[in-house]
Amino acid sequence: MTDGQPAALKQASLLAQKEVPGGNDYLRWLDGDGAVRLLNEHGDLSLMEWAGERTLLAHLEDQGDDAATADRGRRGRAASCDAMTCRPRPR
Incomplete structure (x- = not known):
């Protein structure tokens, strides 16, 4: 992260992509309210704020x-x- 904060990079499995389509859309919609904040995504990769x-x-x-x-x-x-x-x- 450019601001020095830790983050987590997650790669979704093929099973997860099939079982939870739109998961990143939901995280983006929540915008950190009750869930981790989705910072960026590309294909099956998701960059999320570090949850601790x-x-x-x-x-x-x-x-x-x-x-x-x-x-x-x-x-x-x-x-x-x-x-x-x-x-x-x-x-």
């Missing part, structure tokens, strides 16, 4: 699935209906 050292598995093991799901639901509830129709988020 703690893994999702560690969070799941500590908090349990219900807590992780509830937390994501609280943060994404306002956006979820519009996300399904791919309308631009209000700014």
Whole structure:
């Protein structure tokens, strides 16, 4: 990153490309609200902001699935209906 901030480069597997089409569109739409911010993409490569050292598995093991799901639901509830129709988020 030119500003010195860490980032993550992710290459989507063929399976992920088939099972989650539009995943980057959704991340772009969320723009960092409840998810990592998508910084750039090219083909099957995605450059994302660094989410930190703690893994999702560690969070799941500590908090349990219900807590992780509830937390994501609280943060994404306002956006979820519009996300399904791919309308631009209000700014």
